Amino acid sequence: MKKMNRRKILKISGAAISGSFVTGHSMAKAPRISSKKLKILVTGAHPDDPETGCGGVIARYTAEGHDVKLLYLTRGEAGIQGISHDESAKIRTKEANEANKILKTNPVFFGQIDGDTMITKKWYEKMINIIKAESPDIIFTQWPIDTHRDHRICSILVYDAWLNTGSNSALYYYEVMTGEQSQNFHPSDYVDITPVVETKWKACFIHKSQKIDEMYPDSHGKMEVFRGMEFGCKYAEGFVHHQQSPVGYLPGPV
Numbered sequence: 001m002k003k004m005n006r007r008k009i010l011k012i013s014g015a016a017i018s019g020s021f022v023t024g025h026s027m028a029k030a031p032r033i034s035s036k037k038l039k040i041l042v043t044g045a046h047p048d049d050p051e052t053g054c055g056g057v058i059a060r061y062t063a064e065g066h067d068v069k070l071l072y073l074t075r076g077e078a079g080i081q082g083i084s085h086d087e088s089a090k091i092r093t094k095e096a097n098e099a100n101k102i103l104k105t106n107p108v109f110f111g112q113i114d115g116d117t118m119i120t121k122k123w124y125e126k127m128i129n130i131i132k133a134e135s136p137d138i139i140f141t142q143w144p145i146d147t148h149r150d151h152r153i154c155s156i157l158v159y160d161a162w163l164n165t166g167s168n169s170a171l172y173y174y175e176v177m178t179g180e181q182s183q184n185f186h187p188s189d190y191v192d193i194t195p196v197v198e199t200k201w202k203a204c205f206i207h208k209s210q211k212i213d214e215m216y217p218d219s220h221g222k223m224e225v226f227r228g229m230e231f232g233c234k235y236a237e238g239f240v241h242h243q244q245s246p247v248g249y250l251p252g253p254v
């Protein structure tokens with residue numbers, strides 16, 4: 001048998017993790033490339049959550065021609081100290097729109113207020129209606145064990161809508177500022193984001209009101225490197241797949 005070097009072994013095991021073998025799904029259920037144009041919905045509480053948590057996988061999807069929408073629960077109304085909610089929402093909506101241009105995605109604003117998000121029957125229904133209308137192949141949402149209330153609420157609203165629309169979409173959870181925000185997060189799947197990492201950074205750093213470029217190296221920057229070490233590449237993003245949802249197509253190793 002030909003001796004394999006460590007990198008090759010990692011690549012093969014990485015392919016298994018990203019593609020199918022993890023959680024016991026068969027290769028047939030998780031194609032390594034998608035011949036079909038997919039509809040993907042990435043949900044987050046604030047402008048910057050989908051970008052920082054999933055910007056790499058998003059850039060890889062759109063580079064392959066898939067249709068990706070970013071749904072923001074709020075417009076970041078409470079995200080800039082010293083100015084009104086309206087002013088902050090205006091600035092952060094502009095930043096979100098610019099990030100979407102960079103990632104080649106379309107933004108959707110859900111209509112809740114930053115720092116005051118809520119779970120009520122009305123908001124459950126609204127999320128159900130959006131998921132029903134979009135009928136995405138794959139949904140990404142925030143991990144529910146998170147120190148930020150808005151992140152937890154986003155996760156629960158999306159999970160409820162997934163349950164109440166037939167659980168047909170593949171459902172994946174993403175992490176943000178792990179340790180400080182996401183906690184107890186252990187990925188089941190990884191995506192190598194090395195080829196698109198600069199696009200991701202550009203989309204994240206456009207959120208100038210949040211000074212993301214300053215905090216990024218010690219939070220998401222470290223996470224990307226660490227997930228890359230686990231997966232056997234330079235930079236990766238990690239996800240938790242809901243095991244009772246279909247296996248979604250995740251871009252394979254590069």
Ligand SMILES: [Zn+2]
Binds near residue numbers: 045046049148151
């Ligand atoms: Zn957030």
